[in-house]
Amino acid sequence: MQKTSSRLLSLLSLLQTQRDWSGKDLADRLGIATRTVRRDIDRLRELGYPITTVKGPDGGYRLEAGAHMPPMLFDDGQAVALAVALQTAATGTTVAEDAARALATLRQVMPPRLRHRIDLLRVTAVPPPAAPDAPRVDRRILVELSRVIHGREELRFDYTPAPSTSRGDVRRVHPHHLVTWRDRWYLVAWDLDREDWRTFRAERIRPRSPTGPRFSPRELPGGDVTAFVTGRFRGNDGTTAYWPCQGEVVLHLPAAEVAPFAEDGVVVELGPRRCRLTLGSWSWTGLAAAIGRFDTEIEVLGPPRLATAFTDLAARYTRAAGTTGTGPTP
Template sequence: MTTDTPARLLQLLSLLQTPREWPGGELAERLGVSRRTVRRDVDRLRELGYPVQASKGSDGGYRLVAGKAMPPLVLDDEEAVAIAVGLRAGAGHAVAGVEEASVRALAKLEQVLPSRLRHRVATLQTATTALTGGDGPGIAPETLTVMASAVAGREKLRFAYRSGDGEASRRLTEPYRLVSTGRRWYLVAYDLGREDWRTFRVDRVSEPFATGARFAPRELPTGSAAEFLRRSIRRQQETYEVTVEFEAPAEAVAARLRGWLGAPEPLDADRCRVRGATGDPLEWVAVRLALVGCEFSVRGPGRLAQYVRELGGRLTRAVE
């Protein structure tokens, strides 16, 4: 039970800043006080300028709505660390225009973080590395924001979608989770028109609109959005075993590929080999290998060698 009123108000504000409606009984249980005390605390927040909206009903619910000005955020230790780490990762992520904003926001946040939390952020960042780089297609930040809000608020989401073969459609979904693979973002959702679970590449989504209609979450067949996406991609894509030899030291190639296809194997001081499986289109693989910036030889598969040969011919003809 939180007996200190200022501390309790901060805890209440922290709960209300999550995008959902909180029943009065649940807030009372979380804070260890009576429902009457919750109502008084809500009134105090309103007096301080926080736009808390109440709904009628047997239990009554509260939520923080948009106001004329953004109130100060109240974060606990775990939330502050998570945001700081996320902002650091944002500089290299696949969201168009977010890199610079991430740096500015991170600078402001780390300035006010207690030293113990700054140490935790630095330790976590040092101990982790991204599996893939953020060199996938860009996404408008507002698109991702609308979709994330619909997921958090359990609101049906409508959007236009363009499939891989260019076919356009309109979808009405019950969004379940957003999943990032590093290069791309995906939405895992129940498609009401197809009456089945689907994955959607977010860079192919346009005109996302949260309808405001709530839904009761369904049980995902795999139990995990990440696992569902993994199986979906595996079904849709052919996997290729790629072997490439580079005329460059292993550490130089590793810095350019950043873990993609696996770690380079040194052949000698000036050469290395990369072997691994990928489900990426071979045309994209050919371009990605060329961007390493050194001489290389494709040892397999044969189709990749053909794409590299065609790419080289097009580039040569472009400057003739």
């Protein structure tokens, strides 16, 4: 039989799987009697773990959330996964400082063998390039937005649409989701005054108190927040993540040279110096310009509106070339 301390740790590890355990199942897993399980449960309760008794034919136990943080147990795999996650979060995120402190605390209490593994596993997360004007969001704002989303409470807040705007306006919304997109935080909400879905930059939100009444949430268009946000930023109604304008061309370049710069496009090799590219954009002219940056011969496969966009763009570029030297002298 395991020593009492080792047995308690094994019991706690089972209870942390977020499921109900009958006394018999715990006894069978640990190789002990059910009365020993009852005694060990009482010992864990004395240490501050809120373990409740589950009613039912066989009875059982459940580890609940408590009023304070008791000692926590992680197996080797969980500890490594947590350390990797914290190292990633400690790079260029809103909670970077807290994540770094949590990682230092976790490392301090690790056994030497596990600490050595963590020290060897140094992760440097490289976030996407942030826009020059991408500010950090006060974590208190994120916590408050998360609270009203969870509580389904109407939110009133002062909102400044752009940094150059001296005065914002007061918005009333039903908040639904808090999301990140390219190093920025956004609130997805139903705007009560405009009667439409909106996305708001979190750093420009200043919540007002008190919050409004509770509400019954609406169904998000398309039913998927990822597709909705991606679609909105791509210029469609948010019911799909696809670009509103999508075309197909043949480029006179090897597929290996196109793929690294195709972003979310699809590249198919057609030969040593030819490939097919399927790409999307927010407008046909924008799509033609994006394809033109590959600086090679282009064959338009479709649709016809893409070919028209190339024609319009060629005429615009021709006019621009004719203006060389005609501008005002500095």
